Amino acid sequence: MYSERIAGLKSSAIREILKVTSKPGIISFAGGLPAPELFPMEEFSEASRNVLSKYKSSVLQYSITEGLLPLREKIASVIDPDTWKIGTRNIIITHGSQQGLDLVSKLYIDKGTPVLTETPSYLGALQAFRLFQANILAIPSDEDGIRTEDLLKAIRPGRPALIYLMPNFQNPSGTSLSIKRRLELIEIVQGHDDIFVIEDDPYGDLRFSGERPPSLFHLGFMSGRSRNFIYLSSFSKTIAPGLRVAYVVADEEIAGKIAMVKQGTDLQTNTFGQYVVNEYLENGGFEDHIHILRNTYEKRRDCMLAAMGRHFPTSLRWNRPEGGMFLWVELPEEKDAGEVLVRCLERDVAFVPGREFFPDGSGGNTIRLNFSNASPDNIEEGIRRMGEVLRDMGIEGP
Amino acid sequence: MYSERIAGLKSSAIREILKVTSKPGIISFAGGLPAPELFPMEEFSEASRNVLSKYKSSVLQYSITEGLLPLREKIASVIDPDTWKIGTRNIIITHGSQQGLDLVSKLYIDKGTPVLTETPSYLGALQAFRLFQANILAIPSDEDGIRTEDLLKAIRPGRPALIYLMPNFQNPSGTSLSIKRRLELIEIVQGHDDIFVIEDDPYGDLRFSGERPPSLFHLGFMSGRSRNFIYLSSFSKTIAPGLRVAYVVADEEIAGKIAMVKQGTDLQTNTFGQYVVNEYLENGGFEDHIHILRNTYEKRRDCMLAAMGRHFPTSLRWNRPEGGMFLWVELPEEKDAGEVLVRCLERDVAFVPGREFFPDGSGGNTIRLNFSNASPDNIEEGIRRMGEVLRDMGIEGP
Numbered sequence: 001m002y003s004e005r006i007a008g009l010k011s012s013a014i015r016e017i018l019k020v021t022s023k024p025g026i027i028s029f030a031g032g033l034p035a036p037e038l039f040p041m042e043e044f045s046e047a048s049r050n051v052l053s054k055y056k057s058s059v060l061q062y063s064i065t066e067g068l069l070p071l072r073e074k075i076a077s078v079i080d081p082d083t084w085k086i087g088t089r090n091i092i093i094t095h096g097s098q099q100g101l102d103l104v105s106k107l108y109i110d111k112g113t114p115v116l117t118e119t120p121s122y123l124g125a126l127q128a129f130r131l132f133q134a135n136i137l138a139i140p141s142d143e144d145g146i147r148t149e150d151l152l153k154a155i156r157p158g159r160p161a162l163i164y165l166m167p168n169f170q171n172p173s174g175t176s177l178s179i180k181r182r183l184e185l186i187e188i189v190q191g192h193d194d195i196f197v198i199e200d201d202p203y204g205d206l207r208f209s210g211e212r213p214p215s216l217f218h219l220g221f222m223s224g225r226s227r228n229f230i231y232l233s234s235f236s237k238t239i240a241p242g243l244r245v246a247y248v249v250a251d252e253e254i255a256g257k258i259a260m261v262k263q264g265t266d267l268q269t270n271t272f273g274q275y276v277v278n279e280y281l282e283n284g285g286f287e288d289h290i291h292i293l294r295n296t297y298e299k300r301r302d303c304m305l306a307a308m309g310r311h312f313p314t315s316l317r318w319n320r321p322e323g324g325m326f327l328w329v330e331l332p333e334e335k336d337a338g339e340v341l342v343r344c345l346e347r348d349v350a351f352v353p354g355r356e357f358f359p360d361g362s363g364g365n366t367i368r369l370n371f372s373n374a375s376p377d378n379i380e381e382g383i384r385r386m387g388e389v390l391r392d393m394g395i396e397g398p
Numbered sequence: 399m400y401s402e403r404i405a406g407l408k409s410s411a412i413r414e415i416l417k418v419t420s421k422p423g424i425i426s427f428a429g430g431l432p433a434p435e436l437f438p439m440e441e442f443s444e445a446s447r448n449v450l451s452k453y454k455s456s457v458l459q460y461s462i463t464e465g466l467l468p469l470r471e472k473i474a475s476v477i478d479p480d481t482w483k484i485g486t487r488n489i490i491i492t493h494g495s496q497q498g499l500d501l502v503s504k505l506y507i508d509k510g511t512p513v514l515t516e517t518p519s520y521l522g523a524l525q526a527f528r529l530f531q532a533n534i535l536a537i538p539s540d541e542d543g544i545r546t547e548d549l550l551k552a553i554r555p556g557r558p559a560l561i562y563l564m565p566n567f568q569n570p571s572g573t574s575l576s577i578k579r580r581l582e583l584i585e586i587v588q589g590h591d592d593i594f595v596i597e598d599d600p601y602g603d604l605r606f607s608g609e610r611p612p613s614l615f616h617l618g619f620m621s622g623r624s625r626n627f628i629y630l631s632s633f634s635k636t637i638a639p640g641l642r643v644a645y646v647v648a649d650e651e652i653a654g655k656i657a658m659v660k661q662g663t664d665l666q667t668n669t670f671g672q673y674v675v676n677e678y679l680e681n682g683g684f685e686d687h688i689h690i691l692r693n694t695y696e697k698r699r700d701c702m703l704a705a706m707g708r709h710f711p712t713s714l715r716w717n718r719p720e721g722g723m724f725l726w727v728e729l730p731e732e733k734d735a736g737e738v739l740v741r742c743l744e745r746d747v748a749f750v751p752g753r754e755f756f757p758d759g760s761g762g763n764t765i766r767l768n769f770s771n772a773s774p775d776n777i778e779e780g781i782r783r784m785g786e787v788l789r790d791m792g793i794e795g796p
Contacts, residue, residue, distance in 0.1 A: 045450050102662070266664075
């Protein structure tokens with residue numbers, strides 16, 4: 001009775017875990033939530049009052065599908081202060097980046113279209129692609145991001161394909177794509193008019209240290225291959241997710257097609273949210289706010305790393321992301337993170353087993369830990385309990 | 399380079415007309431906009447302040463895909479004050495009803511799935527269905543709505559199909575489905591577990607006179623056929639469209655599937671908008687507000703009908719909808735509404751030619767007139783100019 005695409009759809013185990021974590025008293029490293037105590041509440045409140053008095057009923061009326069023009073101007077001027085030649089016609093405001101993924105899927109994916117993803121990869125993206133019956137191919141990844149060598153092997157000349165990746169502080173693993181690999185990706189798409197790179201970058205602003213590397217879209221634009229690259233970003237992690245204001249940046253013709261598709265999908269992103277974000281950006285303070293986020297999340301990452309050093313068995317491996325919201329932990333290969341979760345939940349600690357993020361069903365011994373949404377005290381206590389559980393399971397040093 | 403579905407996609411002529419109508423000084427009967435001067439600005443402003451002080455950062459955080467629980471409770475209690483047994487698990491909050499159409503399409507439509515629609519039918523729905531490569535079949539309609547006799551003939555036993563209609567004050571024609579036809583529709587789906595009626599009802603609350611007939615979903619529920627009916631409605635026409643807060647009501651299992659699909663589509667509807675709508679409904683005054691809308695729109699309809707009586711050639715035919723936002727005009731059969739539009743635009747009057755609303759490309763002599771978004775003075779003046787254009791074109795009395 002349902003469409004064919006529904007047969008492959010299952011409720012995410014993560015959603016089930018997140019339901020448990022709303023229980024009071026639980027220490028959760030499970031969600032991908034930004035820290036609500038850092039939301040710019042005063043500024044939001046002021047911006048709301050301002051737009052109501054300045055623009056009156058316009059903030060509640062229908063508006064254009066492409067998105068509020070002054071907001072698109074601001075986004076253009078931030079992502080292209082001088083060289084890119086990105087204008088408002090390259091930008092479509094979306095209802096969260098998840099909608100960006102939906103619209104791009106509608107635009108490019110037929111049943112069986114190959115989508116080449118990192119391993120592990122963002123679950124929401126996999127869900128979006130599966131709703132269009134994409135053929136998801138998991139490309140091996142390492143600490144420098146997707147392995148371009150393996151990517152190259154998976155591309156069939158003459159067959160359209162999407163490449164999906166998060167270049168900065170990837171969800172779930174926290175890894176970033178190295179500059180060398182970025183340049184190799186630009187090489188790979190040369191001569192392929194039917195290969196599209198979907199660059200999903202919600203966390204790029206949350207860099208604790210080091211230089212921000214150029215985006216693939218930027219590099220593509222510079223080398224005359226802008227049509228191969230679509231860039232997605234969002235205000236969900238830098239202002240607040242509940243507003244659902246995000247954006248797609250693409251070649252002008254592609255952006256026009258995305259707007260046409262959005263028209264049939266939801267007419268437009270909510271007007272009020274767009275006005276408020278625009279007003280907030282106009283009033284200044286956004287950069288200062290991002291500095292606060294970076295500093296706070298960096299401290300929480302350090303706190304989690306220190307706690308892991310103290311409490312986790314030495315046979316575990318984990319990484320040290322330079323930004324974002326997630327850490328990645330590997331148990332000894334034969335161990336099952338699902339079992340660790342069951343025992344942790346008994347001790348009121350939650351996390352997400354990594355397996356769900358592997359398009360090929362591997363990764364049973366991996367764990368995603370979110371460090372942005374717990375206080376340092378809770379991080380210390382939660383990691384301590386996790387360490388006890390791991391030792392109870394007989395996991396020790398090497 | 400794009401997916402197959404994009405080949406059939408074209409930019410709507412309506413969008414092009416609406417771009418022209420944003421020109422200052424133009425009298426527009428073209429859009430489907432509610433009257434912004436009636437938006438409950440004070441109440442919205444107060445509700446915004448209240449939710450910020452009551453729920454703090456929760457109003458900006460991620461929230462559940464199904465939608466804010468107290469808002470779903472209120473919707474359930476309004477649409478089912480006693481008998482329906484509709485609970486929160488039957489309701490999913492959507493980002494506008496257009497998203498409801500997108501989600502339902504994802505859930506049911508495979509390439510070639512028949513979708514049986516009224517003629518004319520809502521263009522946004524046709525766009526949503528086309529994005530999933532539905533086989534749209536235009537079923538003849540008359541002043542009582544879709545012709546059930548023709549509908550019955552178009553149904554192939556054993557072949558899944560959707561029936562799409564707006565039962566109350568349909569966009570574009572303003573007509574409503576008679577109670578007799580509603581009951582016939584309930585009969586038609588008996589024994590068909592694979593026929594789904596999508597009942598799109600954004601205008602039902604805007605009734606100027608007469609009793610509100612029971613919804614198809616209600617009738618279906620009462621006769622044990624709830625699984626055949628999906629009901630869509632929205633706060634876009636009763637509070638404000640820029641908030642993008644709407645809802646789907648369906649059998650519990652179907653609602654669950656819709657939530658799964660929504661998860662991969664946009665994660666959730668914007669949190670702030672849901673809190674504000676919930677607060678506004680809680681504070682009372684919503685019913686009074688709807689009375690104001692009804693009274694104002696009724697006066698505008700009457701004003702338009704009176705002006706048409708004075709200025710339009712007697713060879714034209716038009717209807718008198720009992721509610722909603724649109725009137726429907728038929729020129730003599732050989733006349734082309736597109737030509738009327740070109741001449742009207744020269745005189746700074748806009749409307750939408752009906753042809754776009756006909757899935758089969760007929761309806762070249764029809765016109766949709768919106769009466770909710772123009773002042774009585776502008777209605778009189780705009781209709782007067784239209785009358786002059788029609789006479790200039792040689793259209794006179796019979």
